[in-house]
Amino acid sequence: MTLTLFHDYTSPASAVAVSRVQRLADEGIDVEFVGFEAVGVDVAIPPPLDVLVAVDDLQEEAATEGVVLRRPSRTPPTAKAHAIGEIAERHDLGASWRLRCYRAYWADDAAIDEDMILIDLARDAGLRGDDVADALRRPGFVADVRRRAAAHRRNGVGGVPTLLVQRTLVPGMLSEQQLRELADY
Secondary structure, three states: OOEEEEEOOOOHHHHHHHHHHHHHHHOOOOEEEEEOOOOOOOOOEOOOHHHHHHHHHHHHHHHHOOOOOOOOOOEOOOHHHHHHHHHHHHOOOHHHHHHHHHHHHHOOOOOOOOHHHHHHHHHHHOOOHHHHHHHHHOOOOOHHHHHHHHHHHHOOOOOOOEEEEOOEEEEOOOOHHHHHHHHHO
């Protein structure tokens, strides 16, 4: 059975959930990561109050996962980052991309909606920078990501992190033990 995790780079809970679920994937458990642009606007906005509260509330838990959570200065659109994540998955570099993208946003306050930053992160993750630059210039590069996000919303994904397990959506902020139990279900 596959555990599917819907996540967004600007969600502090997603940063923690991705770390936990990646550990299961590294152990051979069948996992799929689906990028889901939670905010869905095409302009950076100030971080919502609930995100700032979540950052504060999750500090200890994130630290045990090795995840640095600092208060971000902005909430950027993430469709480009998710589209590059799909490219990374096709090259078996999805985990490397997610690690770098989450770290860039939460530890370094990087503008993960800016092309040059995304290209540098992609290179660091092992992708060819020229390929990513070409993809970013392609008309409609993020349209597919946004169409899929709209379809996921219609199917009940309302926020992140969310897990899909046997056609059932469950909150994605689970302990590692709970995740293992779901994987064995």
